[in-house]
Amino acid sequence: MTPLLTAFSALSDATRFSIVEQLMDEGELPVGDLIEGKGMSGAAISRHLKVLREAGLVQQRVRGTQRMYSVQPEGLRAIAEWTISKRQFWESSLDRLGELIEKENSWPT
Amino acid sequence: MTPLLTAFSALSDATRFSIVEQLMDEGELPVGDLIEGKGMSGAAISRHLKVLREAGLVQQRVRGTQRMYSVQPEGLRAIAEWTISKRQFWESSLDRLGELIEKENSWPT
DNA sequence: TGATTATTTAACCAAAAAATTAAATAGTAG
DNA sequence: CTACTATTTAATTTTTTGGTTAAATAATCA
Numbered sequence: 696m697t698p699l700l701t702a703f704s705a706l707s708d709a710t711r712f713s714i715v716e717q718l719m720d721e722g723e724l725p726v727g728d729l730i731e732g733k734g735m736s737g738a739a740i741s742r743h744l745k746v747l748r749e750a751g752l753v754q755q756r757v758r759g760t761q762r763m764y765s766v767q768p769e770g771l772r773a774i775a776e777w778t779i780s781k782r783q784f785w786e787s788s789l790d791r792l793g794e795l796i797e798k799e800n801s802w803p804t
Numbered sequence: 805m806t807p808l809l810t811a812f813s814a815l816s817d818a819t820r821f822s823i824v825e826q827l828m829d830e831g832e833l834p835v836g837d838l839i840e841g842k843g844m845s846g847a848a849i850s851r852h853l854k855v856l857r858e859a860g861l862v863q864q865r866v867r868g869t870q871r872m873y874s875v876q877p878e879g880l881r882a883i884a885e886w887t888i889s890k891r892q893f894w895e896s897s898l899d900r901l902g903e904l905i906e907k908e909n910s911w912p913t
Numbered sequence: 914t915g916a917t918t919a920t921t922t923a924a925c926c927a928a929a930a931a932a933t934t935a936a937a938t939a940g941t942a943g
Numbered sequence: 944c945t946a947c948t949a950t951t952t953a954a955t956t957t958t959t960t961g962g963t964t965a966a967a968t969a970a971t972c973a
Contacts, residue, residue, distance in 0.1 A: 700816060707813035708931085709805065719890060726950060739932055745962055746930095760940045760949050771887075772894040778880075778887045781828060785881040817961085835920060848962055850921055869919050869970045 699777055702770040705750035710735065711743045715752055715766065723765040725758070731798065808886055811879040819844065820852045824861055824875065832874040834867070883904035888903065 696704070706712050714729055714783035721728075731738045744764060747753040756763045778785075805813070815821050823838055830837075839849045853873060856862045860879035865872045887894075 696818065700818060700821060703812045704816035707809060707816045709930090712809060712812075719893060729949095734971065735931095736933065737950070738934080738952080742931080745951085757940090760947095766893050768894045771890070774883070775887050775891065775894045778884050780850075781880070782884065784828060784875050785877045785884045786878055819961090836918095844961095845963065846920070847922080847964080851961080854921085866970090869917095871920065 698770065699773040702752060702773050705746050705752055705770070706774075708743070708746075710740075711747055714740070714743060714747065714764075718753060718764060718766045719781055723756075723763050725761040727761065729764065747773045807879065808882045810859045811851060811882050814855050814861055814879070815883075817852070817855075820856055823849070823852060823856065823873075827862060827873060827875045831869075832865075832872050834870040834872055836870065838873065 698791055699771075706715065710733060713733065717729065718724060726737070726741065726744065729744070730737045733740060740794065744755075748755060753764050754767040756765070815824065819842055822842065826838065827833060833848065835846070835853065839846045842849060853862065853864075857864060860876055860882075862873050863876040865874070888910070
């Protein structure tokens with residue numbers, strides 16, 4: 696599977712998506728912190744982390760007895776590039792998007 | 805499932821992704837044209853189209869005996885918004901991205 | 914109306930994905 | 944070295960996904 700499809704696939708699961716969001720919000724975290732509040736066994740979270748790792752969305756670092764996880768740009772960049780390359784299909788009606796992007800700062804055509 | 809996760813899920817399948825790409829490249833097409841070259845039965849393609857429709861990624865229009873499909877911005881916009889809102893995580897190393905975006909045209913912070 | 918074309922839906926099956934519990938690994942501390 | 948903590952891997956089960964063929968729908972045409 697292409698890196699882009701792998702990234703879409705990894706993010707299509709609610710648990711994995713919430714892990715990525717948490718790492719974006721709170722920065723580098725040990726697995727233990729990622730298990731809390733997900734309503735799932737540590738083993739399940741561990742396997743989700745493996746999927747995210749293989750998709751290039753997160754990276755692992757060893758600190759003593761724990762593994763620290765953080766967001767890795769690679770997988771995300773694949774999505775960003777694709778999205779931007781297809782922007783003609785979503786930028787047309789800027790209604791809600793206007794909240795995020797001022798129209799002065801436009802993309803190159 | 806949230807619209808964003810539904811969109812990721814819909815695009816994570818190679819066949820569905822290629823349908824979306826084809827519609828973006830060639831514009832509105834009847835189902836028959838989408839079946840060709842996908843190496844799969846029409847019934848299978850029809851079910852993939854249903855998934856894409858429910859994800860808001862494509863729309864259907866009836867023309868006589870055939871259904872014409874085209875890209876719909878909704879689902880795509882969910883991905884675009886999320887990607888842009890998280891750009892700090894992928895814009896850092898602009899190496900390959902520089903090909904798409906001139907640095908003068910930057911996003912608002 | 915009856916046949917033809919285009920597409921969807923139904924019933925079914927195999928393969929992949931996601932969860933569980935239990936066992937294995939690895940680092941740290943006593 | 945032994946025990947403890949943190950996390951991963953194994954074995955197993957359940958659920959979901961994606962494909963198939965056959966039947967159902969719908970519009971058009973002779």
